[in-house]
Amino acid sequence: DQQVKQNSPSLSVQEGRISILNCDYTNSMFDYFLWYKKYPAEGPTFLISISSIKDKNEDGRFTVFLNKSAKHLSLHIVPSQPGDSAVYFCAASGVSNYQLIWGAGTKLIIKP
Amino acid sequence: EAQVTQNPRYLITVTGKKLTVTCSQNMNHEYMSWYRQDPGLGLRQIYYSMNVEVTDKGDVPEGYKVSRKEKRNFPLILESPSPNQTSLYFCASSLTGTGLYGYTFGSGTRLTVV
Numbered sequence: 432d433q434q435v436k437q438n439s440p441s442l443s444v445q446e447g448r449i450s451i452l453n454c455d456y457t458n459s460m461f462d463y464f465l466w467y468k469k470y471p472a473e474g475p476t477f478l479i480s481i482s483s484i485k486d487k488n489e490d491g492r493f494t495v496f497l498n499k500s501a502k503h504l505s506l507h508i509v510p511s512q513p514g515d516s517a518v519y520f521c522a523a524s525g526v527s528n529y530q531l532i533w534g535a536g537t538k539l540i541i542k543p
Numbered sequence: 544e545a546q547v548t549q550n551p552r553y554l555i556t557v558t559g560k561k562l563t564v565t566c567s568q569n570m571n572h573e574y575m576s577w578y579r580q581d582p583g584l585g586l587r588q589i590y591y592s593m594n595v596e597v598t599d600k601g602d603v604p605e606g607y608k609v610s611r612k613e614k615r616n617f618p619l620i621l622e623s624p625s626p627n628q629t630s631l632y633f634c635a636s637s638l639t640g641t642g643l644y645g646y647t648f649g650s651g652t653r654l655t656v657v
Binding site: 435437440465472473474475476477480520522530531533534535536 | 547576578583584585586587588591601602633635645646647648649650651
């Protein structure tokens with residue numbers, strides 16, 4: 432049973448618009464949630480994280496929102512740029528559990 | 544430059560021929576981990592290590608071995624590779640392993656077992 436789900440395998444967004452990537456989880460014990468970005472032929476790179484005690488974290492064009500009651504998080508990218516085209520993975524971690532649980536990824540395509 | 548280095552980047556081998564994928568980090572990280580990435584399944588953890596001589600199974604450890612004799616190195620060993628181990632493999636390291644500081648990943652090793 433997948434504890435972290437990214438239900439959209441791909442998403443296409445116009446350059447300059449907002450990209451919203453979604454992630455759902457089932458385990459209420461997760462303490463940290465992370466987003467990673469992956470280009471082809473490269474390893475994932477850490478993008479942004481959020482602790483379960485917060486509901487929002489911002490870093491430049493990237494904002495992550497956490498809705499604990501719905502067990503849902505989302506990554507907003509504003510404005511979207513061509514270099515944002517990549518696969519985005521959501522991952523979750525518990526403080527006492529030294530593992531990251533990963534979603535299957537969403538391929539984001541930014542159209543010029 | 545802070546990095547995780549994996550070798551080789553690409554490997555084609557035959558069923559049953561033992562192989563080792565090396566992983567080295569230069570950040571003095573305590574935590575290291577191996578993942579495999581398969582289409583539609585995201586990243587699945589194979590093994591992880593909290594420190595030297597401390598290793599533990601992840602979600603898909605069958606058919607793999609690891610060792611952590613030094614802090615910087617964490618090789619992945621396939622004693623008798625099989626075609627279902629054809630995958631993209633990533634090594635990662637982190638200060639603590641809890642996810643708080645994020646993980647640094649290597650560039651990946653694409654393994655094909657025929």
